[in-house]
Amino acid sequence: MQGRLLIPxxxxxxxxxxxxxxxxGSVQLPPADILSxxxxxxxxxxxxxxxxxxxxxxxxxxxxxAMLAMAGAMMQTLLRNPLADPYILGTxxxxxxxxxxxxxxxxxxxxxxxxxxGGALFSTILLLLFSGFxxxxxxxxxxxxxxxxxxxxxxxITFLLTLSPSSSLPGMLFWLVGDLNEQASLAVPALVLxxxxxxxxxxARPLDMLLLGRQQAASLGVDVARMHLLLLGFxxxxxxxxxxxxxxxxxxxxxxxxIIRLISGSGHRLLIPATALLGGIxxxxxxxxxRTLVAPRIMPAGVFMTxxxxxxxxxxxxxxx
Amino acid sequence: xRPLAECDRVCLDAGTTRLVQDLRWELMPGECWGILGxxxxxxxxxxxALAGLHPVAQGEIRLDGTPVGKLSRKAIARHAGLLFQExxxxxxxxxxxxxxxxxxxxxxxxxxxxxxxxxxxxRAIAVMRLEKVAERHVDTLSGGERRRVALATLLSQQAGIQxxxxxxxxxxxxxxxxxxxxxxxxxxxxxxxxxxxxxEPALAVRLCSHLLLLFEDGSYLAGxxxxxxxxxxxxxxxxxxxxxxxxxxxxxxxPG
Numbered sequence: 001m002q003g004r005l006l007i008p009x010x011x012x013x014x015x016x017x018x019x020x021x022x023x024x025g026s027v028q029l030p031p032a033d034i035l036s037x038x039x040x041x042x043x044x045x046x047x048x049x050x051x052x053x054x055x056x057x058x059x060x061x062x063x064x065x066a067m068l069a070m071a072g073a074m075m076q077t078l079l080r081n082p083l084a085d086p087y088i089l090g091t092x093x094x095x096x097x098x099x100x101x102x103x104x105x106x107x108x109x110x111x112x113x114x115x116x117x118g119g120a121l122f123s124t125i126l127l128l129l130f131s132g133f134x135x136x137x138x139x140x141x142x143x144x145x146x147x148x149x150x151x152x153x154x155x156x157i158t159f160l161l162t163l164s165p166s167s168s169l170p171g172m173l174f175w176l177v178g179d180l181n182e183q184a185s186l187a188v189p190a191l192v193l194x195x196x197x198x199x200x201x202x203x204a205r206p207l208d209m210l211l212l213g214r215q216q217a218a219s220l221g222v223d224v225a226r227m228h229l230l231l232l233g234f235x236x237x238x239x240x241x242x243x244x245x246x247x248x249x250x251x252x253x254x255x256x257x258x259i260i261r262l263i264s265g266s267g268h269r270l271l272i273p274a275t276a277l278l279g280g281i282x283x284x285x286x287x288x289x290x291r292t293l294v295a296p297r298i299m300p301a302g303v304f305m306t307x308x309x310x311x312x313x314x315x316x317x318x319x320x321x
Numbered sequence: 322x323r324p325l326a327e328c329d330r331v332c333l334d335a336g337t338t339r340l341v342q343d344l345r346w347e348l349m350p351g352e353c354w355g356i357l358g359x360x361x362x363x364x365x366x367x368x369x370a371l372a373g374l375h376p377v378a379q380g381e382i383r384l385d386g387t388p389v390g391k392l393s394r395k396a397i398a399r400h401a402g403l404l405f406q407e408x409x410x411x412x413x414x415x416x417x418x419x420x421x422x423x424x425x426x427x428x429x430x431x432x433x434x435x436x437x438x439x440x441x442x443x444r445a446i447a448v449m450r451l452e453k454v455a456e457r458h459v460d461t462l463s464g465g466e467r468r469r470v471a472l473a474t475l476l477s478q479q480a481g482i483q484x485x486x487x488x489x490x491x492x493x494x495x496x497x498x499x500x501x502x503x504x505x506x507x508x509x510x511x512x513x514x515x516x517x518x519x520x521e522p523a524l525a526v527r528l529c530s531h532l533l534l535l536f537e538d539g540s541y542l543a544g545x546x547x548x549x550x551x552x553x554x555x556x557x558x559x560x561x562x563x564x565x566x567x568x569x570x571x572x573x574x575x576p577g
Contacts, residue, residue: 080411209422211412216405219372220478221398221426265458266412 006264010277014062017284021058022050024288026295056186061287061301062280063189064246065256069279070196071238072253073260073271077207078231081139082258083316086120086239087250089146093153094123095243096176100160103172113188116244120236123149174300175247185245192241196234197272203230204268211266249302251309252279258312282308323386324349325481325514326371326401331380333366339378340366342539348482351510355525355546356518358535359559364518365406367535368484371516373397385481398426402480406487408471413458416470420445423477438477445476448507449500464491472504483508485517489524501528522563522574526550534558550574 023034029046037046068086075084075091086092098119102112131145132138161172200207206222210231218224242249256278257271264270286304293299324347333341340363348354356364369375370382373389382389384400392400402423423445424438434442446455449469454462459470468491475483488504489497505515505528516533519525525532525546532549534542536558542549555563555574563574 082412205425205428208414208418209425211410211414212419212422213409215369215374216408218374218394219398219401219403219405220422220474221395223394261413265418266414267418 006260006270006274007277010274010281014277014281014284017281017288018058018062021061021284021288022054024292025049025054026291026298028295057287058284060186060189060246061283063186063193064242064249065252065279065281065283066276067189067193067196067238067242067279068249068252069256069275069282070193070200070253070272071235071242072279073257073268073275074200074231074235074238075253076257077210077268078228078235079142080211080213081142082261083139083143083254083313085251085254086235087248087253088143088150088313089127090123090149090153091120091127091236091239092243092248092250093150093157094119094121095240096248097153097156097160098122098240099244100157100172100176103168104160104164113241113244116240117237119153120240120243123153124232124236189241189245192237193276196238197276199230200234200272201269203227204272207231207268208266247300247302249283249305251305251313252282254316255305255309255312256282258316322349325385327383328371329381329383331370331382332378333363333370333375334378335363335366339539341535341541343380344541346533346541346543348514348516350481350512350514352514352531353505353529354514354516354531354533355529356516356533356535357520357522357525357555357558359537362535362537363539364535365486368403368486368516368518371482371484372401372403374403395426398478398480400480401482401484402475402478403484404471404475404486404488406490408467410460410467413460415455416451416457416459416462416473417442417446417455419459419470420451420473420477423474423479426478426480441479442477445473445507448476448503449473465493468492469500472500476504476507479513481513483513483515485515487520488517489519489521498524498527522550522555523572526572526574 023031027049029049033046034050037050072085075086075089076082078084095116096119098115098117099112102115107115127145127149131142157176161169164172206217206227209217209220209222210224210227212220214224257275260271260274260278264274282305283301286308287301289304290299290301326348328344328346331341331344332339340361344367356367358364366375370377373392373394384392384397389397420442421434421438424434424441428434428438446452449472451466451469451473454466459467462470472488475485488501492500508515517529529546531544532546534549534554536542537560542554550572552563552565552574555565559576561576563576566573566575
């Protein structure tokens with residue numbers, strides 16, 4: 001499909017699903033009330049639900065989904081492997097362990113982000129060291145290393161949860177499975193997303209060439225080390241920010257880039273923005289399901305993303321081997 | 322005329338093994354060099370060193386007078402382009418996009434491709450007879466077609482030195498010679514030169530004006546093909562007796 005069509009189409013889908021997300025929820029409101037809340041802010045209850053709850057939540061889901069999807073696409077380019085995803089490779093796990101440690105030590109909220117970046121960075125360095133990413137192109141080794149790291153972070157998280165006072169457990173658990181309830185701040189994730197886009201888009205051409213392999217790209221004139229640093233830095237920053245604010249939500253970074261590549265190929269100029277848009281769409285949809293399927297109860301959005309991602313991942317493994 | 326590349330007492334290592342010892346070698350425009358040698362004699366390593374992808378243990382490699390270490394990746398890519406032994410494409414990419422990737426070294430940062438780039442790309446695709454598959458994804462092509470895509474990318478790169486690592490890989494015997502000849506024909510003999518690592522002495526004799534023989538002990542012999550391509554040298558090179566037969570313009574070597 002032509003790029004000219006893809007982006008407007010995705011924008012349209014995002015708009016539709018967002019409107020749907022404003023009209024539907026765990027509390028059923030008549031559409032007329034919502035319309036009047038949008039237009040005149042008359043109905044107090046509807047206004048409150050819409051402006052204080054559904055709208056920020058929808059925007060939050062868009063931003064977090066876009067970040068996770070972009071981080072996935074960047075990890076896939078960095079590792080030259082369509083199966084790479086921050087969630088599967090332990091980056092999210094490292095960030096989550098960092099955040100929970102910060103929770104446990106009762107550190108101030110702003111420190112959660114620092115802890116998340118630290119955890120994600122540490123986990124990714126371990127991954128690169130032990131998977132031999134630069135020299136080998138061994139998918140099995142990469143995935144195995146990632147899975148072992150994820151398991152390790154899981155154990156550490158359980159350990160921290162066991163030590164934590166029972167009063168804070170439900171909040172921690174919900175955060176852990178990807179919860180969009182606590183949209184403490186939209187500004188920070190949105191800012192991180194906005195500063196990540198231009199440098200990645202500007203490097204679209206050399207990033208495309210990175211897909212040919214480290215040496216091939218270098219022989220064509222690409223400064224490979226710089227590109228790797230760019231990808232790694234922003235993938236970690238995006239993942240850590242998303243995790244710090246919304247918990248570790250898996251598989252957005254796997255599903256969104258995969259679908260975009262099927263439609264429009266691997267060119268980063270289109271892949272990055274289209275993937276970000278699709279990530280937003282997917283997470284708004286997952287969140288919508290989580291709010292309506294078992295209403296009036298609310299499920300964490302991460303559950304639906306994982307339910308969608310696991311079959312696709314299994315399919316991709318089968319196709320790769 | 323200034324050499325496109327000079328090796329000044331170059332030593333190359335792979336791990337702790339010394340492969341090439343004290344190599345002094347100059348590449349002049351219009352020459353076509355064939356590198357022959359037994360497995361593990363450092364043929365590929367030498368090509369990679371010329372492209373700045375492998376460090377020299379001692380000595381210095383200069384591209385157009387400047388040491389490789391002082392050049393940016395883009396500058397190196399304008400001096401030397403490399404055809405790898407094997408290429409892998411794990412993501413879907415179109416043939417035309419790939420051939421266009423060869424133009425990267427000549428474009429400004431984040432630069433779009435100009436009409437001139439399009440023209441060069443189209444010509445490279447035509448020379449390698451890829452018009453029919455130009456819009457296809459490269460992962461759907463056969464091994465030989467992919468090899469031609471890699472050669473076309475190298476053509477569009479328009480580097481001073483074309484480094485070909487076993488270019489005959491995956492190419493049908495029927496078109497092997499023709500394709501490589503048309504590749505060399507496309508080059509500007511005033512500004513460009515070719516270096517190819519080959520396994521088949523006969524192909525080297527047929528295509529190359531000069532030969533560089535890399536012996537197992539790290540020594541080498543460089544010179545014009547007529548002078549270097551003797552049964553005696555081949556026997557010493559491969560460590561087994563070789564005989565030569567001449568039929569018209571064709572010189573063949575066979576062991577035994």
